[in-house]
Amino acid sequence: MTTSSPIAPALLALDWGTSSLRAFLMQDSRILDTRQSAHGIQHLPAPGVAGYRQAFAELVGDWIDQWPQLPVVASGMVGSAQGWREAPYVRCPADIADLASQSVGVDSGMGPEILIAPGVLFDQANALPDVMRGEEIQIAGALLANPGWRQRACMLLPGTHSKWAQIEDGKIVRFTSYLTGELFSVLCRHSILGRLMPDAAVPADDPEAFALGLDTAARSGPGDLSHQIFGTRTLGLTGRLPPPALADYLSGLLIGHELVSGLATAASTGPLVMIGAPALCRRYADALARLQRPVDAMLDNTAPAGLWHLATAAGLVRS
Template structure:
C-alpha cells in the first residue's frame, strides 16, 4: 500500500465524475495517467446526508486521503454542477469550443477550505426555439477528442444512456446536439406500465432469441414514424399475450423499438451532415454494443467506440483551466 507521501508526490490532479446516481474519482499524474480510480453510489440523488454536509461527506470518503499532504487541485464535472448539485455552474451556449470549458468553470470552497473547480454544462436551442442541455457529456466529448484530434474537425458523437445525446462537432466546437430520453423511458415502461407485467422478474431469453427480438424491435421502428411510437409500444404486450414472442424476450424487443426510434430520428436530423463524417459511439460497452447492432440494422456503421473517456476529458479541462502544467508539451486539439 502506498504511503500518503508516495501518493502526494505523484498526484497532480484529483478528478471527479459526479453524476446523478454515482460518483467516480480519479487520481492522476501530470501526464493525465490514472494512477488510481474509485467509484461509489453517492451520486447527487443518493448522498449520505442532506445538503452540503452530504456532498462534503461523499467527497471526503472517496478521495480525502489523496489530498492529505498538499494542495492537489480538484476538478469535477457532471451533475454536481447542476441546480441540484453542490454548486451550480452555468451553461455555455453552442457553439462551444471545448477548451473554453476550463476558463468558464466555477470555483467553490468546501467546508474544509479546499477549492474545487466545477465544469459548466452546455446548452443548445434549436431553430424552432426548443432548448436542450447537457452536463457531463461535454467532458466525455472532450476526452474523446483529446485522444482522437482528427475527429475534432468534424464528427458526430452518439452517447447512449439514460438521456442519450447526439452531438455534432466541427473545428473543435460542439455546434449542436439533441437529447433522447431512451434509457429513462425504457425503465419507466418496464417498471411502471402494463408493458412490464408480462416480463419475468428473473431469467433472460436465450441469446439467439434475444438478439432476434431486439432486431425485430429495430425493424418495427424503421417501418413507422415518430407518430407510430405509442401504437407500436402496445405490441410489446400483445406479442407476449399471443405467444408471438417469449415473455423473456419482450424487454429486448422493447429495447430495440425504443433505440430504433432514437436512431431513425437522429439519423434523419443529421443526414445532411453525414457524408464522409465519422459517427462515434461513446459510453458503456454493453450499451454501445446494442446501439452498434441497431446502427448496422439501419445501414450505418460507427467509425469507433470509446468507453469511459471522462478521466481524459477532466484532465484536459484541468489543463485548460491552468490547474495542471503538462510535463511535456501538449495541445488540446
C-alpha cells in the same frame, strides 16, 4: 477503495453524478489511481453542503492530506441546480476553453477549491431547447485523445438520456437528447407492458426479438410509435413472442426510433463515434449495423481525459 499511487499526481478529477461519485488521481492525462462511492448527489451522507464535504472527505481525504496542493476539478450533476454549486449552462457552440472559462469554484472544506464544469445548452428559436451535463466532458476527452475528430464528427452517447452531438472545429455546435433508456425502464416497470415480462426492464438478449423491434421502427410512419409500443403487449398476448423476448422487442423498438431520428441529422457529419458502457455500446453498434450505418469508433469512459483537458484549459495543470 484502492491504495494511493507512489507517483505524485498532478490532478484530482471527480466524475460526480446522480447515483455515484468517482475520483481519479491523474498525471499527464493518465489515471494513476481510482476510487468510487455511492455518494452521488441524490445519495449524500448528510443534507446540503455538509453532505458534499463529507462525501468528498470520506472518499479522497487521505489523498488531500498527502498532496494538499493538488488541484481538483469536477463534472456532472454536482454542478446542477440540485448540486453542490450550480455551474450555469454554456450555450452552443462550446468547446473546452468555453467550459473552463465558465467553470465555478466551491470550497471543499479541506483546503483546496474544487473547480466545477458547466453543462451545455442548445437553444435556437426553430428547435426544442436541449441540455447536457457531464457528457460535454466525455466529448472533450474523446477529442483530446483523437484530434482528427475535431474538424467534424458525430458523438453518440447512449444511456438513460442518449445524446447525439455534432462537432465542428472542436466545438459542440448542436445536439439532441433522447429519453430512450428512461422510457424503456418506465414502460417495463410502471406500465401494463411489464406484466407479461418475467423480469421487467431486463432484456433476455434475444437477437430476433431485438431485430423485430428495430425493423418495426425502421419502417414506421409518423405517429406510429405509441401503437408500436402497445404491440409489446399484443405480441405477447397472441403468442407471437414469448414473454422473455418482450423486453428485447421493446428495447429494439425504442433504440430503433432513436437511431432513425439521430441518423437523419448525422448522416453527413463525419465519423460516428460512440462513447459509453461497452455492453450498451455493443447493443447500439449491432443496431446501427442492421440499419447499414456501422459505427466508426467505440470508446469507454472518456470522462477522466475530459477532466484533464478541462484542468489544462483552466491553467491548473500543464498539457
